[in-house]
Amino acid sequence: MRYFKDLKTGDYIILALAAGFLGAVWYQLAFEINYDWDWSGIPSFFVYHDPETGYQQNVLLIGFFNLIRIAVYSAILSIILGMGLALMRVSERRWMNWTARLIVEFVRNIPPLVFLFIFYFFVSDMIFPVLGIRSFAQWLGQSDSAVVGFFFGDRIFIENLIAGVICLSLFEAAYVSEIFRAGIESVGRDQREGARSVGVTRFQEMRYIVLPQALQKTVPPLVGQLITLIKDTSIMSVISIQEFTFAGSEMVVSSGRIFEVWITVAIVYFIICYALSAYSRRLEITQQGRKT
Template sequence: MLNNKSYKFTIIDIAVIVFIITSISLFFSRMSQALDYNWEWGVIPSYFFFWDAVTGELKANILVKGFATTVKLSFWATLIGFLLGTLSGIMGAKGSFEQRFISRTYVETIRNIPSLVLVIIFYYFVSSQFLDVLNLDKYLRSSSQTLQQTIGLLFSGPDQINAFLSAVIALGIYEGAYVSEIVRGGIISIPNGQWEASWSIGLSRQKTFLLVILPQTFRTVAFPLAGQFISTIKDSAIVSVISIQELTFQGMELMAATFLTFEIWITITFLYFILTFSLSRSVAFLERKYALK
């Protein structure tokens, strides 16, 4: 049974909190004294939202747009990684020799290539050799305003759609290699008795896998998968090298324009922390709620 008693702070907890607060205070103090740095936090909120002088409306500014792009990029990369990794994991665990060889080759190749290199390769190969041929950006520019807004909301605008898709594919393939090993390990961990029990009641091998083994596998690996998906958010920062206007890229652009180095990067760090920490706490909550009693 889960312990529902309220948490009580210990001396160690209080000491840790005091240490963190003191360290942060010393950091800002030393920055002001040693570097003679003048903090200008008052301008940071204007980079989140601003009032449009023409329409009089409150509109999203560069940091909010970058944050939204990071969320979209991470979501689609996670979806591709999950689908590709699940397929590869199944092939690696219960496939034929050829399927296991393909899965192993994919996993070992991708896991031994730096993610940054993979993103650059896909940007110059997939985007220039395939996506440009499809003329997707030209099609969007000539399409209706409603379609452009919908695609922009889900993916990106016409100017960045090719680069955005190549980044999503590269990240999805990279994360899929790690998801593959998680799923493969989950399938292998299911006892053989589950197979035998299913066969004894007349289920075929295929139905046994789909109805019995796979659901148990996903329950077993749900939280390691969630952790991998959280890492996708952090890995998404590397696509700034191909000028995807996500949070890190927008932060670099803003820093170059304002020279507010520390204010900008502390804000960017805080935004990433909010996104990843909220997801990790949600996963921890679900893990406690659905843990086997």
């Protein structure tokens, strides 16, 4: 109930527009195209009951868990890589600055789908054997541990999952680095000069003065970038990674319930992203309140 009290007029307008859009789609299909709606099978696409083994995960639930895995792992890795690139961008060493800038500009100016194809079909085949990632994925695939299944899902697709996570992390890190760079550069120069005047080293300056303030300022935009990352996981389906969108396409083919499945997939994405968006706005309001 507290969440609904915090909603503003704009939130209700967005929810009303979303409900109106879904209603318009339903009306068009039900009365104009004469589509035979059947939502009864949707729950079984997530969980079904086997008389012998009991309740089992179905394709959509497996895809949803893979979506969460890809999003969490990619978010962690992209934050680490993005922070490294941001520190290189603000470095006083020119070669580090230009190297990071070249990487960021290269990634940001390539469409994500093109970047995904280039990395998955060309780069990963060259670097995975060298880095031992392929042998590591094969070793995990041979394990019967429940822990491996929890963290990586279906053992057959572990290498695909790792490739997708690395690719998405590299792509998102370019944008995360710009968020961190903006946060670092927002810290007043007078604070840095004051720190250096008392003998603080460059490392100590970044660790104790600049980064704590920068990280606090970058949390809301990082949450916003996480929303983009979650939506970008859908492009993993083009390289047969078993995430939520890919699972939806499989259920459409097997069941023939085209609109029911895709509307369900859209609703799940909307709930996750809208909840994160509301959380991001709350963080911004909290920070503004602290400043005042």
